[in-house]
Amino acid sequence: MKPDTRRRVLSACCILGSFVAWEAICLAFGVSDMVLPRPTQAVYTLVSQFPAIWPHAFQTIYTTLVGLGLGILIGVLLGMLIGSSRLAYDVAYPMLVGFSSIPKVAIVPILVLWFGAGTVPAILTAMVMCVFPIVVNVATGLASTEPELQDVMRTLKATKLEILWNIGLPRTMPYFFASLKVAATLAFVGTVIAETVASNRGIGNLMMIASSSFDVPLVFAGLFILAGLGVTLYIVFSAIEARVTGWAVRSDDFVSNG
Amino acid sequence: MNQALATGVAPRNPVIDLERVNVTFGGEKNKTVALAETSLRIEKGEFVALVGPSGCGKSTILKLVAGTLSPSEGHIFVTGREIGANEVRIGMAFQNPTLLPWLNIRDNVMMPLKIVPPFKHGYAKKKKGEYRERAEALLAKVGLSGFGEKFPWQLSGGMQQRASLCRALIHDPTLLLLDEPFGALDQFTREELWEIMQNLWIEKKPTVLLVTHDLKEAAYLASRICVMQARPGRIIEDSTVPFARPRTIDVSFEPDFVSLTQRLRERIVAVRAVKEQQP
Numbered sequence: 001m002k003p004d005t006r007r008r009v010l011s012a013c014c015i016l017g018s019f020v021a022w023e024a025i026c027l028a029f030g031v032s033d034m035v036l037p038r039p040t041q042a043v044y045t046l047v048s049q050f051p052a053i054w055p056h057a058f059q060t061i062y063t064t065l066v067g068l069g070l071g072i073l074i075g076v077l078l079g080m081l082i083g084s085s086r087l088a089y090d091v092a093y094p095m096l097v098g099f100s101s102i103p104k105v106a107i108v109p110i111l112v113l114w115f116g117a118g119t120v121p122a123i124l125t126a127m128v129m130c131v132f133p134i135v136v137n138v139a140t141g142l143a144s145t146e147p148e149l150q151d152v153m154r155t156l157k158a159t160k161l162e163i164l165w166n167i168g169l170p171r172t173m174p175y176f177f178a179s180l181k182v183a184a185t186l187a188f189v190g191t192v193i194a195e196t197v198a199s200n201r202g203i204g205n206l207m208m209i210a211s212s213s214f215d216v217p218l219v220f221a222g223l224f225i226l227a228g229l230g231v232t233l234y235i236v237f238s239a240i241e242a243r244v245t246g247w248a249v250r251s252d253d254f255v256s257n258g
Numbered sequence: 259m260n261q262a263l264a265t266g267v268a269p270r271n272p273v274i275d276l277e278r279v280n281v282t283f284g285g286e287k288n289k290t291v292a293l294a295e296t297s298l299r300i301e302k303g304e305f306v307a308l309v310g311p312s313g314c315g316k317s318t319i320l321k322l323v324a325g326t327l328s329p330s331e332g333h334i335f336v337t338g339r340e341i342g343a344n345e346v347r348i349g350m351a352f353q354n355p356t357l358l359p360w361l362n363i364r365d366n367v368m369m370p371l372k373i374v375p376p377f378k379h380g381y382a383k384k385k386k387g388e389y390r391e392r393a394e395a396l397l398a399k400v401g402l403s404g405f406g407e408k409f410p411w412q413l414s415g416g417m418q419q420r421a422s423l424c425r426a427l428i429h430d431p432t433l434l435l436l437d438e439p440f441g442a443l444d445q446f447t448r449e450e451l452w453e454i455m456q457n458l459w460i461e462k463k464p465t466v467l468l469v470t471h472d473l474k475e476a477a478y479l480a481s482r483i484c485v486m487q488a489r490p491g492r493i494i495e496d497s498t499v500p501f502a503r504p505r506t507i508d509v510s511f512e513p514d515f516v517s518l519t520q521r522l523r524e525r526i527v528a529v530r531a532v533k534e535q536q537p
Binding site: 146148149151152153154155156157158162166167170171173245247248250 | 324325326348349350352354356358359360369370372373374409411425429435
């Protein structure tokens with residue numbers, strides 16, 4: 001067996017094993033499914049109630065992706081501004097740090113007050129959650145661009161915009177993708193928070209209703225869906241990252257693609 | 259000199275003309291004079307080397323000419339117009355190859371064509387054809403044919419430096435600025451690159467300003483050598499190098515060559531010694 005395949009099989013076994021252990025412990029100690037349902041119960045609920053769960057899952061995916069998209073747009077623009085201007089850095093950084101320290105649960109009621117309950121507050125919460133890591137990383141990437149690389153462009157009398165486009169942005173890509181993986185998972189957190197507080201659709205809402213009627217397996221089914229969605233998004237971004245920023249990790253895939 | 263100052267921005271012949279340039283760093287208390295009352299004229303097609311101890315302002319002159327640093331006093335004219343106002347095409351190679359890690363060698367070499375007019379007009383259309391061939395042809399001249407698709411980190415230091423030279427020359431610069439581009443290489447690679455550099459210069463005849471602390475390199479490549487001293491930085495000697503071109507590495511073992519480098523060496527050692535006595 002190749003070392004690479006071996007590694008993958010081994011890690012898959014370990015992950016699967018942890019679920020098996022969970023199952024076994026629940027069975028061995030007779031844990032009530034009101035307290036901690038077995039993984040098989042959660043999966044069974046997931047499959048058997050899929051038609052009812054699906055619209056909620058779709059709602060969550062939809063709001064998260066829109067929120068993430070907006071977050072990326074605003075985060076990149078703000079990061080570019082902060083990374084290339086000293087004044088913007090001094091003004092925006094303290095404000096950003098302050099803003100991101102606020103628990104996002106606290107702003108959902110305000111958003112509901114402004115936009116009403118439903119999709120919009122969820123999208124905005126997801127956006128707010130994921131903006132901060134993107135801004136910080138893009139700004140750091142831009143600010144840490146090697147002066148030598150900029151000198152190359154300056155002797156060619158490149159404009160600021162040309163330097164940004166040809167040096168700053170490509171240089172920032174690894175930082176951007178690193179933040180994207182964090183942001184993608186945070187966006188789910190944001191959506192679910194807003195759905196729990198003020199929405200009648202989405203996985204967050206589903207889980208809240210399920211827990212109020214003590215349907216704990218359904219709560220866990222919701223958690224599984226969220227985890228699955230998070231992992232999927234992470235994989236998607238990792239794949240894009242490997243293609244776009246292979247130069248940063250010197251991967252051979254990148255070379256054959258390039 | 260005074261007359262030249264009086265005429266101001268009138269067009270003149272030399273490609274580079276520094277007139278009584280002062281460069282100082284720091285405030286009143288800890289003022290460092292990087293360059294004092296320095297005047298330097300370089301005619302079209304000359305290959306001038308600046309040598310001297312570290313901290314003598316060699317690189318400062320290069321930065322002034324490249325336009326990345328402004329003088330505290332004095333004027334700098336490039337192709338007859340004050341620096342900043344002109345459209346002169348400058349190519350520059352640094353001690354580090356400074357290739358962009360996300361571009362392959364060919365795209366790195368083609369980068370100036372994307373930025374510098376008139377090449378940048380129609381770049382998108384020409385980059386697959388005309389410009390690509392141009393880059394490949396230049397890469398072939400420095401012995402890098404077939405490496406266009408490689409990425410910088412897949413090449414050795416010497417090969418990266420060759421690519422860096424190609425990038426400095428791809429847009430047919432009027433003025434080539436070299437900031438110790440061979441400094442970090444081993445002796446044999448360095449000599450190989452001297453020869454390549456000389457051939458490129460003979461073929462394209464750009465005006466070259468080379469900063470180096472390798473006297474052999476200066477004597478081999480340049481047609482004129484300016485010796486500088488440190489604190490305050492100024493040019494203390496300006497001598498022409500008479501050897502016929504194309505020079506081979508064997509020239510460097512001839513008595514004339516050896517005595518030239520010896521003399522330059524003594525000059526630099528002497529100004530260093532004086533400086534050390536009066537700290």
